[in-house]
Amino acid sequence: MIIKNLTIKNYRSYYGECSFDFTSGLTLIIGDNGDGKTTFFDALKWLLDPALEKADINNISEMRKSELEIGEVETVSVSMTFDHDGEKMIEKSFIVERVNEDKYITRSFSFKGYETQGAERFPVTGKSLIVRCFDSFIQRYSMFKGESTLNVFDDPDALKMLVDKLSDIREFDEYVEMTDEFEAKSGTAYEKECKNDKKTEREAHILEGQKTEVNARINNTRRDIRDTEKSADLFASRIEVLEKNQEASERYQELKKLIKAREEDVLQWKSRISAQNFNVNLLDKLWILASFSPILKEFREKASAFSKEKRRLHDLFVAQRAKEEGRQEVLDEISSLANGTSRLPWYLPDQETMQEMIDDEICKVCGRPAAKGTDAYEFMVAKLNEFKKHLEEKKKAQEEKPKEEELFVNRYIEQMHNLSISLGGSKAQDISELSGTIYDRLELLETFKRELAKAEEKLQDALDDKARLLIQVEGVTEEQLDLDFQNLKGFFEQKGKAEKRLVELREELRKAEALKKEIEDRYDSLNPGSSMAKVYQKVHIILRNISEAFKEAKEFNLTRFLFEIQTLANEYLERLNTQDFHGIIKLVRTSQDTTEIRLLSTNGRAITDPSGSQLTTMYMSVLFAISDLTSSKRDENYPLIFDAPTSSFGGMKESGFYNIIDSIEKQCIIVTKDFLDDRGNIDEAKIDQLTCTVYRIQKEAGFNQDDLSTIRTIITPIK
Amino acid sequence: MIGYKTNNDKMLTAVLLNQHLMEVGGYSEKDFTTFDQALVSLNPIVRTVARIIQGHSEGNTSKNIYNEITDYLKKTV
Numbered sequence: 170m171i172i173k174n175l176t177i178k179n180y181r182s183y184y185g186e187c188s189f190d191f192t193s194g195l196t197l198i199i200g201d202n203g204d205g206k207t208t209f210f211d212a213l214k215w216l217l218d219p220a221l222e223k224a225d226i227n228n229i230s231e232m233r234k235s236e237l238e239i240g241e242v243e244t245v246s247v248s249m250t251f252d253h254d255g256e257k258m259i260e261k262s263f264i265v266e267r268v269n270e271d272k273y274i275t276r277s278f279s280f281k282g283y284e285t286q287g288a289e290r291f292p293v294t295g296k297s298l299i300v301r302c303f304d305s306f307i308q309r310y311s312m313f314k315g316e317s318t319l320n321v322f323d324d325p326d327a328l329k330m331l332v333d334k335l336s337d338i339r340e341f342d343e344y345v346e347m348t349d350e351f352e353a354k355s356g357t358a359y360e361k362e363c364k365n366d367k368k369t370e371r372e373a374h375i376l377e378g379q380k381t382e383v384n385a386r387i388n389n390t391r392r393d394i395r396d397t398e399k400s401a402d403l404f405a406s407r408i409e410v411l412e413k414n415q416e417a418s419e420r421y422q423e424l425k426k427l428i429k430a431r432e433e434d435v436l437q438w439k440s441r442i443s444a445q446n447f448n449v450n451l452l453d454k455l456w457i458l459a460s461f462s463p464i465l466k467e468f469r470e471k472a473s474a475f476s477k478e479k480r481r482l483h484d485l486f487v488a489q490r491a492k493e494e495g496r497q498e499v500l501d502e503i504s505s506l507a508n509g510t511s512r513l514p515w516y517l518p519d520q521e522t523m524q525e526m527i528d529d530e531i532c533k534v535c536g537r538p539a540a541k542g543t544d545a546y547e548f549m550v551a552k553l554n555e556f557k558k559h560l561e562e563k564k565k566a567q568e569e570k571p572k573e574e575e576l577f578v579n580r581y582i583e584q585m586h587n588l589s590i591s592l593g594g595s596k597a598q599d600i601s602e603l604s605g606t607i608y609d610r611l612e613l614l615e616t617f618k619r620e621l622a623k624a625e626e627k628l629q630d631a632l633d634d635k636a637r638l639l640i641q642v643e644g645v646t647e648e649q650l651d652l653d654f655q656n657l658k659g660f661f662e663q664k665g666k667a668e669k670r671l672v673e674l675r676e677e678l679r680k681a682e683a684l685k686k687e688i689e690d691r692y693d694s695l696n697p698g699s700s701m702a703k704v705y706q707k708v709h710i711i712l713r714n715i716s717e718a719f720k721e722a723k724e725f726n727l728t729r730f731l732f733e734i735q736t737l738a739n740e741y742l743e744r745l746n747t748q749d750f751h752g753i754i755k756l757v758r759t760s761q762d763t764t765e766i767r768l769l770s771t772n773g774r775a776i777t778d779p780s781g782s783q784l785t786t787m788y789m790s791v792l793f794a795i796s797d798l799t800s801s802k803r804d805e806n807y808p809l810i811f812d813a814p815t816s817s818f819g820g821m822k823e824s825g826f827y828n829i830i831d832s833i834e835k836q837c838i839i840v841t842k843d844f845l846d847d848r849g850n851i852d853e854a855k856i857d858q859l860t861c862t863v864y865r866i867q868k869e870a871g872f873n874q875d876d877l878s879t880i881r882t883i884i885t886p887i888k
Numbered sequence: 889m890i891g892y893k894t895n896n897d898k899m900l901t902a903v904l905l906n907q908h909l910m911e912v913g914g915y916s917e918k919d920f921t922t923f924d925q926a927l928v929s930l931n932p933i934v935r936t937v938a939r940i941i942q943g944h945s946e947g948n949t950s951k952n953i954y955n956e957i958t959d960y961l962k963k964t965v
Contacts, residue, residue: 338899343944347944348940350950351950708962711913711961712957712961715903715936715940717908717909718903718937719903722899722905
């Protein structure tokens with residue numbers, strides 16, 4: 170079976186009709202997290218599982234759902250075209266309808282198929298086509314989601330299934346069981362005849378008693394062996410887990426400390442960066458003026474000029490005013506009297522002199538008396554009043570003058586001047602030096618940022634190491650790794666006791682079985698007198714030998730089958746690890762008739778803690794071997810489909826791995842995020858080295874991170 | 889053993905090639921060159937093994953197969 174095309178329509182993130190074409194070799198589908206890799210795999214699983222025969226509302230594209238008008242319908246489908254004795258096609262689909270704003274219903278589920286015979290195309294049920302061409306057994310050994318599913322022998326029935334399906338001779342178990350039963354029945358019949366035969370009666374009874382006893386012993390010993398083996402296996406597996414975990418735990422503890430230290434380092438650099446508060450510096454430290462040194466100089470020059478000009482204008486104004494005031498006074502003073510002579514100034518004589526002359530009733534200017542009531546006296550009183558009135562007017566005039574005649578009402582220029590002075594001197598020097606300071610601080614900040622990036626990179630490395638470690642320990646949680654491993658010694662002691670007991674029990678069983686055989690031989694060598702007993706004896710001996718032959722043939726068949734897988738698997742292992750240590754795959758049968766895949770060194774020692782990539786290549790080698798056997802034994806090919814099989818690989822390893830897979834003549838479809846860098850860009854140089862078909866799947870740009878209905882997977886053929 | 893293709897053919901060969909069975913049965917590979925030949929073989933072991941395999945592959949019950957082969961063996965041995 171070769172898959173030629175897969176078309177996914179409106180299935181989850183695959184909006185509209187999305188189509189992939191496949192070759193008979195490797196096809197890579199590369200996508201980042203959330204780009205639709207697992208959805209691709211799930212769509213295929215949904216299509217190929219004949220048991221899934223109903224529509225699932227969760228499988229509908231949210232984007233398409235959101236677009237549907239009420240009453241509108243849409244088809245959701247996954248279809249596959251493939252070659253399997255001619256071209257065939259299967260399609261699983263259903264209809265979705267929007268019935269109101271929030272409700273959708275599904276209907277019309279169908280699973281149909283078509284097969285081409287000659288030039289004609291016949292409809293068949295999809296289920297029958299899948300069962301015929303890609304049954305559940307083949308699917309079990311062809312589709313793998315993640316690295317952890319690659320060990321097919323995790324399933325205890327795997328060996329029996331594989332032998333039944335793929336070994337040279339199938340159904341051995343049933344034949345062995347049947348011939349065993351024949352041997353027992355013929356033995357019972359023969360024994361009965363012997364007991365009825367007078368010649369052998371006594372010895373037959375003795376042998377029957379011994380046989381009953383030894384059978385009981387054998388059954389009990391076998392039961393004890395099974396129980397003890399289970400205990401020993403349990404202890405061994407616990408020890409294995411603990412040993413594996415112990416090493417992993419130590420490494421985990423180291424990584425935890427390292428991560429903590431590096432987190433602190435990151436925090437420290439972040440704190441240093443956040444301490445660089447440029448907003449405060451902008452105003453408090455006048456950084457805002459850093460680029461304004463020439464402007465400040467110009468400002469100071471202009472402020473100075475304005476100030477000078479103001480002073481000049483003010484002086485001029487004061488002088489002018491003083492000049493005008495002086496002139497008025499002079500005019501007043503020189504105004505003529507009635508007889509044409511000059512008047513005394515208003516301030517002569519002064520107020521005290523005039524008051525004294527009025528009080529003394531004498532004019533002390535001319536020396537004549539000026540008695541009260543006389544004209545002279547009244548003249549002096551009038552003169553005093555005029556003096557007082559003048560003073561008041563002058564005072565009033567003085568009060569009104571500034572308001573009316575102030576040249577500069579505001580003090581802006583003084584403020585400018587003061588600002589200019591305050592920005593001068595050392596401050597101006599400081600501002601002119603700000604550029605250097607800011608440059609230094611920015612340089613320091615960049616240094617901090619570089620150090621932060623380095624610290625974050627180191628932290629990420631440690632986190633990646635931890636993630637890889639957790640992948641390697643397969644399912645062991647961080648909490649488990651934190652556990653104390655003091656019980657390890659106790660498990661060792663108990664396992665040791667169980668193994669010692671097993672040796673004893675096996676020896677007991679061996680002896681009991683030997684005794685049983687001896688009893689059976691003695692039975693078979695009896696010499697009964699009756700001819701019927703002799704016939705039953707011969708029949709039993711023949712059936713006993715036939716039963717043994719079936720058992721041995723089964724063992725041989727199984728051993729040869731495992732050897733065949735093992736040989737093929739080791740060829741693949743070598744190819745997949747061309748330039749790396751790969752060890753040797755050994756398929757080991759357990760006492761429970763299951764198989765374990767082990768990785769050994771060439772000296773026969775088990776590699777107790779293989780890396781994730783070693784395990785993956787080991788399991789994949791076994792899968793390729795099983796696939797080869799299927800091709801040769803069943804005369805049919807089938808694809809191998811992997812979802813993210815190389816998550817534990819490093820960059821170098823993954824590149825080599827894909828180059829090898831690319832050269833294997835086997836249809837492989839691998840969905841992976843390998844070949845993508847941290848920014849989600851494809852490593853084109855590595856892709857160029859491959860000859861296979863490559864698709865890039867990714868979310869359409871412009872999606873809303875919180876809205877599933879904006880997510881759509883876009884498929885781009887790369888090569 | 890040329891020409892043995894089916895599971896029955898392979899099963900017959902695998903069982904009858906058992907060294908001990910060949911010794912006690914006194915037969916050789918020539919006695920079962922085809923499945924059909926084994927079914928009519930004069931050697932009771934070859935014929936019995938062939939009948940067991942054929943009976944099971946035809947869906948007969950183990951009881952019927954047992955009765956058939958023991959009847960045959962009782963008459964033959």
